[in-house]
Amino acid sequence: MDNKNISIIHPRPSSIVAALYTLRDLNVDVAILHGPPGCSFKHARLLEEDGIHVVTTALDESGFVFGGHDALVNILHKVNDMFHPKLIGVVGTCASMIIGEEMHEPVMEANLDVPVIEVEVHAGYRNNTKGVLFALESALDAGIIDREEFKRQQHLLEEATNVELRHGAASKEYLAPSRGDVKYKVAQRIIELLKEGKRGITIMNAKKETGYMFADITLAVNEVAEQLGKADNIINMANIDQNLGLPRVRHHAECIMKDFEEKGLKVHEIIGGLDEYPITGTTIDQLIQEKYSDYDFAVITGVPHAIPMDHLSDMEIISVTNGPRQVLPLKELGHEHVLVEIDLHPKTLGVNHIVESEFGATLREVAKESL
Amino acid sequence: MNVHKRIAIYGKGGIGKSSTASNVAAACADEGYKVMIIGCDPKSDSSITLLGGKRIPTILDLLRDGVDVKEEDVIFKGYKGVQCVEVGGPEPGIGCAGRGIIVAIQTLKKISKSLNEMDLIIYDVPGDIVCGGFVAPIRKGLVKEAYVLTSGEYMPLYAANNICRGLAKINTPLSGIICNSRSVSREEEIVTKFAAEIGSELMAFIPKEQIVQDCERDGFSVIEKAPDSNIAQIYRKLARAIMERDTSVMPKALDDERLRELTR
Numbered sequence: 001m002d003n004k005n006i007s008i009i010h011p012r013p014s015s016i017v018a019a020l021y022t023l024r025d026l027n028v029d030v031a032i033l034h035g036p037p038g039c040s041f042k043h044a045r046l047l048e049e050d051g052i053h054v055v056t057t058a059l060d061e062s063g064f065v066f067g068g069h070d071a072l073v074n075i076l077h078k079v080n081d082m083f084h085p086k087l088i089g090v091v092g093t094c095a096s097m098i099i100g101e102e103m104h105e106p107v108m109e110a111n112l113d114v115p116v117i118e119v120e121v122h123a124g125y126r127n128n129t130k131g132v133l134f135a136l137e138s139a140l141d142a143g144i145i146d147r148e149e150f151k152r153q154q155h156l157l158e159e160a161t162n163v164e165l166r167h168g169a170a171s172k173e174y175l176a177p178s179r180g181d182v183k184y185k186v187a188q189r190i191i192e193l194l195k196e197g198k199r200g201i202t203i204m205n206a207k208k209e210t211g212y213m214f215a216d217i218t219l220a221v222n223e224v225a226e227q228l229g230k231a232d233n234i235i236n237m238a239n240i241d242q243n244l245g246l247p248r249v250r251h252h253a254e255c256i257m258k259d260f261e262e263k264g265l266k267v268h269e270i271i272g273g274l275d276e277y278p279i280t281g282t283t284i285d286q287l288i289q290e291k292y293s294d295y296d297f298a299v300i301t302g303v304p305h306a307i308p309m310d311h312l313s314d315m316e317i318i319s320v321t322n323g324p325r326q327v328l329p330l331k332e333l334g335h336e337h338v339l340v341e342i343d344l345h346p347k348t349l350g351v352n353h354i355v356e357s358e359f360g361a362t363l364r365e366v367a368k369e370s371l
Numbered sequence: 372m373n374v375h376k377r378i379a380i381y382g383k384g385g386i387g388k389s390s391t392a393s394n395v396a397a398a399c400a401d402e403g404y405k406v407m408i409i410g411c412d413p414k415s416d417s418s419i420t421l422l423g424g425k426r427i428p429t430i431l432d433l434l435r436d437g438v439d440v441k442e443e444d445v446i447f448k449g450y451k452g453v454q455c456v457e458v459g460g461p462e463p464g465i466g467c468a469g470r471g472i473i474v475a476i477q478t479l480k481k482i483s484k485s486l487n488e489m490d491l492i493i494y495d496v497p498g499d500i501v502c503g504g505f506v507a508p509i510r511k512g513l514v515k516e517a518y519v520l521t522s523g524e525y526m527p528l529y530a531a532n533n534i535c536r537g538l539a540k541i542n543t544p545l546s547g548i549i550c551n552s553r554s555v556s557r558e559e560e561i562v563t564k565f566a567a568e569i570g571s572e573l574m575a576f577i578p579k580e581q582i583v584q585d586c587e588r589d590g591f592s593v594i595e596k597a598p599d600s601n602i603a604q605i606y607r608k609l610a611r612a613i614m615e616r617d618t619s620v621m622p623k624a625l626d627d628e629r630l631r632e633l634t635r
């Protein structure tokens with residue numbers, strides 16, 4: 001692909017952060033950042049909200065010069081005493097990796113009765129999915145996952161990278177962040193479509209825990225359709241297969257499904273697992289071609305840019321993303337309405353129920369007014 | 372006396388930078404100059420022969436211990452009042468020596484008043500300039516001129532030539548080439564030619580003599596331990612030449628082929 005060599009200048013999450021999230025999905029209780037105190041702060045904080053302990057060896061100037069061997073040994077003992085973890089992750093950073101810190105020796109020296117996943121990673125990789133890969137490789141070495149799951153994850157990663165290159169945040173040298181279209185107007189449009197008797201598909205193609213909020217949009221569309229007496233006009237697709245993915249990811253799928261069932265929402269098509277958002281495209285495309293090609297509109301949430309336009313192009317598309325840099329590529333793909341759920345991710349950490357989305361709330365409000 | 376010499380001696384590892392630096396420092400002190408030697412090598416061996424074989428605490432040792440470093444903690448008077456400083460650094464194979472040099476140099480700059488009062492400051496750096504940290508004294512504006520030490524052998528000349536290329540890149544003038552002999556054939560001729568071709572000149576030809584090593588073994592410079600030796604006179608002459616030197620050039624490095632021709 002010719003955009004593989006472009007030099008992307010907008011800021012983006014690092015491989016270190018990607019490794020941290022992967023360790024979380026592997027259910028580590030403690031993640032130790034071996035590096036400077038402020039490294040990856042924002043995400044470290046978010047992960048604490050998600051229930052894992054994140055600590056740092058806090059390498060200072062003297063640590064850079066003399067190395068952080070002792071600091072790492074000490075913190076391993078400390079977290080073991082403080083948190084009694086069942087699984088620990090140690091994550092490299094630019095600072096420690098550049099000076100050639102060896103993380104295995106301190107882990108051996110600390111000699112804890114707890115398995116430790118060591119991830120040699122820094123922030124300088126072009127694709128931050130490298131951080132995920134390194135974490136998974138280390139988990140494989142440590143016997144935390146089996147080779148089959150590793151292969152599956154590796155494939156998903158490659159596809160995720162391709163999705164971003166094709167139409168995502170890695171598709172252009174610079175993508176300006178945007179807040180997308182006005183939610184109120186788009187809500188009105190959906191109600192209008194339903195009132196006209198148009199038929200629509202909701203496609204939730206969410207990345208892991210972000211599903212907790214994107215699922216709310218599926219709920220809202222169905223609620224409103226029901227209020228308008230058009231419940232049967234909506235078909236629901238969602239990537240919430242409960243048997244796929246790392247344990248934590250499967251658990252999210254179970255929780256979301258339970259909430260759907262409680263609200264009486266029927267998911268007509270399960271299009272994959274919550275970590276399969278980069279590969280659901282083909283399934284979705286095929287389903288639409290076979291069964292739903294004459295539908296009038298689609299509400300696509302999560303990672304809408306992973307879904308091919310082949311059999312969607314005749315529909316009016318409303319897509320909802322949590323990436324402000326995703327608006328432009330989605331418009332270019334031909335999505336009429338693109339909405340951004342600002343700051344979605346933090347609200348989906350540490351929860352096990354569907355959380356209200358801004359667009360879902362708007363849709364419900366607008367529906368009330370128009371009844 | 373109104374001199375303000377700030378020099379660094381570069382050259383291939385093990386070629387004799389530290390022993391030349393300490394002998395020049397001692398010789399200048401003999402002449403009554405206020406001299407400081409700053410060892411920028413984690414091995415901290417630049418000032419040993421000025422201190423009767425003793426080691427001094429290094430700046431980085433103290434910073435590591437969290438000491439609020441003062442001038443008197445890190446500057447030690449050696450032979451004839453030569454002020455000796457060692458930057459220090461991690462054990463080989465651990466941490467980052469380059470960052471260490473940067474931090475230590477910045478600390479020294481901040482705490483030391485005497486830095487400005489010196490007639491001559493010699494920065495003694497390690498042979499391999501592996502990264503930016505090792506040229507920190509230059510980059511932070513502390514070194515004004517460089518000398519390059521080499522023998523007439525191919526590899527030291529190759530290294531010297533590379534260093535000249537590097538100096539030009541970071542805009543640091545070269546004040547001269549010093550030959551520290553390894554007793555190879557046509558040595559003086561080769562190094563003289565090399566110096567001329569890169570646009571500079573040969574400042575001194577220091578013979579290879581056992582007495583340098585004997586004095587070093589006892590923990591002294593030649594100037595202190597064997598002041599009447601032939602080689603002591605050569606160091607003195609070099610010291611005077613350095614103090615009087617007022618020309619320097621941006622060196623033009625030779626291409627590989629020319630360098631090889633020169634040594635054949």
Ligand SMILES: Nc1ncnc2c1ncn2[C@@H]1O[C@H](COP(=O)(O)OP(=O)(O)OP(=O)(O)O)[C@@H](O)[C@H]1O
Pocket residue numbers: 382383384385386387388389390391412496497498499551552577578579580581583584587
């Ligand atoms: N002219 C000389 N005659 C005999 N021996 C010498 C002479 N010059 C230096 N030496 C000896 O060579 C050895 C290496 O010298 P020195 O440590 O000064 O080299 P260096 O360039 O500073 O090395 P490094 O790059 O490791 O710092 C020492 O043992 C020193 O005594």
Ligand code: SF4
Pocket residue numbers: 014016035036038039040093094095096122123
């Ligand atoms: S440069 Fe690297 S080590 Fe430093 S804070 Fe950023 S990500 Fe962390």
Ligand code: SF4
Pocket residue numbers: 098099100466467468469470501502503504
């Ligand atoms: S090459 Fe230089 S900057 Fe890099 S770790 Fe080594 S000493 Fe430090």
Ligand SMILES: [Mg+2]
Pocket residue numbers: 388389390412416417495496497498
């Ligand atoms: Mg030396």
